[in-house]
Amino acid sequence: MxxxxxxxxxxxxxxxxxxxxxxxxxxxxxxxxxxxxxxxxxxxxxxxxxxxxxxxxxDPNARALASARAEVFGVLVPSLTNNVFAEVVRGIYDSLSDSPFRIQLGNTHYSGLEEERLLQVFGSQRPAALIVAGIDQTPVSRKLLENAGCPVVQVMETGPDPVDMMVGFSHLDGGRTATEHLIEAGYCRIGFIGARMDPRSQRRLAGYRAAMEAAGLFDPRLVTTTPVPSSVSLGREMFRDALAKVPTLDAVFCNNDDIALGVLFECHRTSILVPKTIGIVGFNDLDMMQVAFPSITSIRTHRYEIGRRAVAMALAAIAGDRPEQRIVDLGFELKRRESTAR
Amino acid sequence: MxxxxxxxxxxxxxxxxxxxxxxxxxxxxxxxxxxxxxxxxxxxxxxxxxxxxxxxxxDPNARALASARAEVFGVLVPSLTNNVFAEVVRGIYDSLSDSPFRIQLGNTHYSGLEEERLLQVFGSQRPAALIVAGIDQTPVSRKLLENAGCPVVQVMETGPDPVDMMVGFSHLDGGRTATEHLIEAGYCRIGFIGARMDPRSQRRLAGYRAAMEAAGLFDPRLVTTTPVPSSVSLGREMFRDALAKVPTLDAVFCNNDDIALGVLFECHRTSILVPKTIGIVGFNDLDMMQVAFPSITSIRTHRYEIGRRAVAMALAAIAGDRPEQRIVDLGFELKRRESTAR
DNA sequence: GGACAATTTGGTAGCGCTACCATTTTCCGC
DNA sequence: GCGGAAAATGGTAGCGCTACCAAATTGTCC
The missing domain is CATH 1.10.260.40 (lambda repressor-like DNA-binding domains)
Incomplete structure (x- = not known):
């Protein structure tokens, strides 16, 4: 030796x-x-x-120790495989690739407790900035964020009470817009199909409900939800359930595009005509929505841009100039397609 | 103040x-x-x-400095949004969530140069282990991996010459199996549609070609590829091109499931019967493949398990017991479905 | 040309932790 | 009860870097 x-x-x-x-x-x-x-x-x-x-x-470790500040962005998302968050994360990575900052990515699995644990771990590194998904942190998490001593950006949603900064859009408005579109298209027995039902899904549901009630069409039996994680096959099953419950269903607003795709396939399989017999609206507008046959109406959200913007704001705050606009609403866009063109 | x-x-x-x-x-x-x-x-x-x-x-920074070893797993993947890698990454995260190890995730964008740069950055932290996707590292990257001074696991593929350890499967065999299945099902003008054409796609193509040549069916005009990143809409376009080039086409083996889905939708749109007129095989077997109508034959790969296994091997190596089996082939599975059931 | 400020360079003293060794205490077996 | 090994605890000296201040050098203005 x-x-x-x-x-x-x-x-x-x-x-x-x-x-x-x-x-x-x-x-x-x-x-x-x-x-x-x-x-x-x-x-x-x-x-x-x-x-x-x-x-x-x-040596980044020595550097971090001496300066009491690590060149690390902590990023917390509830899922790694959900395309929606993957896009946000990609925006973050792309914006940071030319900077000296490393990225520490955490997966909370939609759990507040896990979020607290990860925030604790991340905080111990004295990150340069923290980006977290959602605005529904537990009181413990919120405190950890407030005491992190670095810029914090909450992404995906906007709300009235940011820890520090926010970039996102209103899921409630998105849900309302989607539902109103179906109502305008002449559908009236409009179901809501939602999986996972995380806080953002809940708010989309609230938007759906608001639109339905305003039109005098709301009926609790039209709502089908589950805490099970979303998937295309789940969409198919839930659509079957919804139809069994309310055979007169003539449209569905889906929690997200995976569910919508599952619904479309089930319609094909059972020869239900889309959009004639059933109208379908998705949420997020994944690439496949415009390719599907018939193409599926969806709410386009700006995920990649949310990631980029969050980094830009954090970087500005690190550089010392806090943006005057601490809450950025990137909005969304209704993409009208064949699946609701009666 | x-x-x-x-x-x-x-x-x-x-x-x-x-x-x-x-x-x-x-x-x-x-x-x-x-x-x-x-x-x-x-x-x-x-x-x-x-x-x-x-x-x-x-303080992890102080700890890392004093012990000359950071409790960090470096993970390098070519894409964050590609579901295939997202699953691998999820397996890695889940396996590491109860350990003290943090994860440093890097996105190489399928670029060898970017991989070298990230390996340099990661190496400067003295990580506890390194997990990298693929087996086609540049000579510079390979040297960096060999000198990293920690366990290294190459994932997604198996090959003859590991830097240290490997977990994956043979993409060549996968491509061959998929193609042979189509031949057995009675198709003979079988096209290959491939996007991105990274090394793994190349090997699937090689498997396709081997099977086609063995059956005396190979024709270079049947192969349609592009370096453009894969997507459902691209699948649709490439299928159109392939059909324009070879109107007698009676099946396609798609690089991946996104492409396959694009092909299926285009068939619907143009009233081409699947599987009667055109047979379709995908690769990876995403959840939606079994839900699609008709359901799509695909090669099921064990992405999540690859991530878990890679971590298990690295952890074992860190603990001092190098596994006797340094190359683990997790194989794949042909899922026969309606899209090839003539 | 001299007083003063601005610019450029360097020394010292840690940051919070652990490797390495030394020391003390406990536990044996005979 | 005693020598020797094993177990438990502690002290010292860094790990590689930067904050903080001091010193040296240059420039500027009247």
């Missing part, structure tokens, strides 16, 4: 190796790397040469 | 605060937290009480 190197770290070049080679003080190297404009042209060149020659890469 | 606290870190309790309160040495607290069995029952209790009372949370 070879005796371990005297240096515990394992012999990677350190900042003082670079400093020695460049003939400057260690702190100057540190500065040249972080605030190049504060170091003279000449030293900067020498230092860069030494860095390249030694293959020096700063 | 209030004078900043004397302590730079911002006043969070440290290990020596705990030590003082519990009336022990700092190192004993450290041990009680990391190797409780090496500390007496009594001190352990005292220390735990002090930890709870102060709300002490260890």
């Amino acid at each position: 070879i005796k371990p190197r005297s240096r515990r770290g394992g012999g990677r070049p350190t900042i003082s190796d670079v400093a020695r080679k460049a003939g400057v003080g260690a702190i100057t190297v540190s500065r040249a790397l972080r605030e190049p404009e504060r170091v003279s042209e000449e030293l900067r060149r020498q230092i860069q040469a030494a860095v390249d020659e030694l293959g020096y890469v700063p | 209030i004078k900043p606290r004397s302590r730079r870190g911002g006043g969070r309790p440290t290990i020596s605060d705990v030590a003082r309160k519990a009336g022990v040495g700092a190192i004993t607290v450290s041990r009680a937290l990391r190797e409780p069995e090496r500390v007496s029952e009594e001190l352990r209790r005292q220390i735990q009480a002090a930890v709870d009372e102060l709300g002490y949370v260890p």
Whole structure:
């Protein structure tokens, strides 16, 4: 066995190796790397040469310890496989890829308790910013966010009482708009089919209910929900249930596009005509909605843009200029398609 | 302005605060937290009480710096929104949620250069393990992996020459199996439709070609590919192109399920009968495949399990017992459905 | 040309934790 | 009851970096 190197770290070049080679003080190297404009042209060149020659890469752990601030964005989403959050996360990643910030992604599994645990873990790293999905944090989580000592952006939804900043849209309005569209199209026995029923789904349901009540069409038997995670096959099953419960059903507003697709397939399978016999509206407007036959009406949401905007706001806050607009509503768009064109 | 606290870190309790309160040495607290069995029952209790009372949370950055090892799994995937990788990542997250390990997720965007850059960044943190998608790393990436000084698991594919460990399956065999199934079902003008054409897609194509040549059916005009990222709408367009090129086409093996779904919808739209006029096979077997009408034959792959297995192997290696089986082939399964039931 | 400010560079002292060793205490077996 | 090993505890010295302040150098204005 070879005796371990005297240096515990394992012999990677350190900042003082670079400093020695460049003939400057260690702190100057540190500065040249972080605030190049504060170091003279000449030293900067020498230092860069030494860095390249030694293959020096700063140790983020040491950096974080010394500066009491890690170059990490903490991101908390309820699901990794749900395309909706995947798009938000992609927006976040793309916006951060050219920055020095790393991303710490946490999956809360739609659990408030898990969110608290992850917030605790993330907080212990002193992140540069925190991005969390939703606005329904537990009191404990909310406190953790308030005391995080960094910019916080709540995404996906807007609401009256941000911890710090918010980017999203109103799910209630989205649900209402979708339902009103069906009513205008002439449907009247309009069902709601919702899986998972997380807070955002609940608010879409509330929007549905508001629209239905305003039109005098609401009937609790039209609503079919389950806490089970959403999927295309679940959409099919729930549609069957809804139809068994209310055979006169003539349209469905679906919680999301997966459910809507399941409904469409079941209609095909049982030769129910869409949009003639049944109208279908989805939510989120995944790519497949416009390709489906018939194409499916849906509420287009700007997921990728939400991720990008959240990062932009956090970055601005880190840089010191808090945006005057702390709540950004990116809205949504009703995409009218064949599935509701009676 | 209030004078900043004397302590730079911002006043969070440290290990020596705990030590003082519990009336022990700092190192004993450290041990009680990391190797409780090496500390007496009594001190352990005292220390735990002090930890709870102060709300002490260890600083992972300080820990990483002192021990030259961060409790981080680096995970590199080519896409965050592709459901296939999302499932793998979910398996990884679920397997690691009860461990002290954090996850650093990187998105390479299918770029070798980006992979190199991220490997460099990840490596600078001294991760506990590295999980990377694919087996086609650039020479630079491969060197970085070999020198990472931690267990490395390559996932999604198997191949002859692992950096360290591997979990996946043979995409070539998958492509061959899918194609052979179509041949057995009586199709003969079988097209291949592939988007993105990353290395895994290339190997599926190679499997297709092998099967077609073995049956004396291969014709280069049957192959339609594009480097454009895959989507349902792209599947529809490519199917149109393929049909325009070869009007006698009687089946398609699709690169993945999104493409297959696009093909199915286009068949509906143009009243092409499935499986009578056109047979369809997908790849990955997303949930929607069995719900589609007609249901779509696909190659079921075990994505979630790949993630779990990769973590299990890495964890074992960290614990010191390298598994005797360094290459794990989880295989795949042909799911025969209506879309090929002539 | 001298007083003063602005710019550039460097030294010191930690950040919070653990590796490494030293020391103390406990437990054996005979 | 005693030597020696094992178990339990502690002290010291960093890990690699940056905040904070001090010093040196340059520029500017009258």
